[in-house]
Amino acid sequence: MAADGAKKVHCADWLAPPRDEIPDEIVRCLSGLNRRNECIRRDPKGLYAKAQTGAIPNFTGIDSAYEPPQSPDIRLTTVDSDAEMLADRLIAELRRREILA
Numbered sequence: 479m480a481a482d483g484a485k486k487v488h489c490a491d492w493l494a495p496p497r498d499e500i501p502d503e504i505v506r507c508l509s510g511l512n513r514r515n516e517c518i519r520r521d522p523k524g525l526y527a528k529a530q531t532g533a534i535p536n537f538t539g540i541d542s543a544y545e546p547p548q549s550p551d552i553r554l555t556t557v558d559s560d561a562e563m564l565a566d567r568l569i570a571e572l573r574r575r576e577i578l579a
Contacts, residue, residue, distance in 0.1 A: 514539050516557060551575075 517539065518526040529537030536542045552571045554564045572578040 521527070525534060525537070526540065528534045529540040534540075538544050552568065554567060556564065569578060
């Protein structure tokens, strides 16, 4: 929990930190965009291509392991939904848990 008592939200996808680095008080959500080919296709900066050539070491999903949350608090499927709908679902869940007013 943050110093001010606020909970933090971690939305994980390919850039998720290792499980043991995510504190328990964080609300864990898992995005459904965990298909590597789709992440590569959507990469506007070409970071995956650079990582595949070795120009970016320790890149999650290329040469560094990806560990999705074992039991996420919410799942968001980005491949089949638009950003506004996903944001609405996340906000509704945070309100349901009384994290957001």
